[in-house]
Amino acid sequence: MPDPSASALLVPLWLTVAILAGGYARTRNRSAWSWFVLTFFLGPIAAYLLVVWPPREPTGRALERVVPPGEQPSTSA
Numbered sequence: 001m002p003d004p005s006a007s008a009l010l011v012p013l014w015l016t017v018a019i020l021a022g023g024y025a026r027t028r029n030r031s032a033w034s035w036f037v038l039t040f041f042l043g044p045i046a047a048y049l050l051v052v053w054p055p056r057e058p059t060g061r062a063l064e065r066v067v068p069p070g071e072q073p074s075t076s077a
Contacts, residue, residue, distance in 0.1 A: 014043060021047045028055035 022036030028050070038046040 021050055029058050030056055034061055
């Protein structure tokens with residue numbers, strides 16, 4: 001029979017790794033929610049793939065420059 005104290009430690013650790021993988025996925029231009037779910041079910045295998053695979057190139061709105069309020073957007077690149 002499994003030790004209850006071991007599962008009490010393993011579940012929060014597994015959930016923490018999944019949350020961290022989701023946060024790290026955002027820094028690599030990937031879906032945080034998708035990688036959280038993948039890591040929650042696949043564990044360290046998904047986290048390893050996230051680290052090893054190259055980051056995605058930013059697309060769409062990620063390429064636009066955010067203009068602070070009160071500043072005029074420039075037309076030159």
